[in-house]
Amino acid sequence: MSKPSFAIVGCGTLGTALGRLLFQAGYPVAGVASRSLSSAERVARELETDAYGTSPWEITKNASLVFLTTPDDAVEGVCRKIAENGGFAKGAVVLHSSGALSSAILESARKAGAFAGSMHPMQSFAGARPGVNLFSGILVTVEGDPEALAAGRMVAADLGAFHARVNAEAKALYHAAAVTASNYLVTLLSMAFSLNEAAGIDAEQSLRGLLPLIHGTLANIESKGIPAALTGPIARGDVATVERHLSEMAARLPALVPLYKRLGAHTVPLAKAKGGLTEEAAEKLMELFKD
Ligand SMILES: NC(=O)c1ccc[n+]([C@@H]2O[C@H](COP(=O)([O-])OP(=O)(O)OC[C@H]3O[C@@H](n4cnc5c(N)ncnc54)[C@H](OP(=O)(O)O)[C@@H]3O)[C@@H](O)[C@H]2O)c1
DSSP states (O other): OOOOOEEEEOOSHHHHHHHHHHHHTTOOEEEEEOSSHHHHHHHHHHTTOSOEESOHHHHHTTOSEEEEOSOHHHHHHHHHHHHHTTOSOTTOEEEEOOSSOOGGGGHHHHHTTOEEEEEEEOSOOTTOOTTOOTTTTOEEEEEESHHHHHHHHHHHHHTTOEEEEOOGGGHHHHHHHHIIIIIHHHHHHHHHHHHHHHTTOOHHHHHHHHHHHHHHHHHHHHHHOTTTTOOSHHHHTOHHHHHHHHHHHHHHOGGGHHHHHHHHHHHHHHHHHHSOOOHHHHHHHHHHTOO
């Protein structure tokens, strides 16, 4: 079956990676548009097309599949602008890739005779490189009109991802899960780096030291699941060790204490669920983790 032609609107991190992969998968390129001509031109060059610009409707009108990969806040307005300028072909599929927003924000495309949906890849595309397919093996969630669902599923499968349907109303929670697992991991590691730095361990050593620990933890989660993968002083009930962490942090890095305590308070129930933490130790730990 021949592949539908596609347009990318928003040539940033995801738009660039998606365009590149669709091109490699044999999808015909209708063109690319972005806010700045330089971004559109950069991606157009990669996709070997002369159809690029800053007026997306001039590009999208020739596409069967339109990806709106602008920042979340711009998607609805960009879609409306394209619709107002007659930029959606009848029966075209319009997909945005926001994790938190549903296809309801593409109402203007529906009114213009297109089908609307969202297709969110659960992946962090920062630093996507040519030759590396960051869609391979990942989860892509889809929701929207049946035609848009079918297109989203086809794209996901062609790029090597697996797909699942997500409820439009549940997207914010689903996206909060992705933010917790990916973005907050960065925040947590930044905290770990600060603690190491205060202990005289520089950033390079810190990274080299922490990475095997992180990979080991991930492997344990993969093989044993949560909460069995939990190790460390809370799982063991080493109250005095946690006390030492808190008093040293209060003296040297007090700004980190509230987050450490909050995470600790959420870790105690996991340690109890894993088994091995006595009720007495759990109570003492919860007392330490009080605000
Ligand atoms: N990055 C990820 O890992 C990831 C993962 C899953 C989903 N997503 C979703 O993908 C979408 C894009 O995210 P991103 O991280 O790729 O953002 P990004 O790197 O900031 O790229 C967004 C691009 O949109 C362009 N843009 C901004 N306003 C525009 C407008 N009014 N009209 C046309 N183009 C406009 C920008 O253009 P110029 O460069 O031309 O100024 C920028 O290059 C978001 O909905 C996000 O939730 C991202």
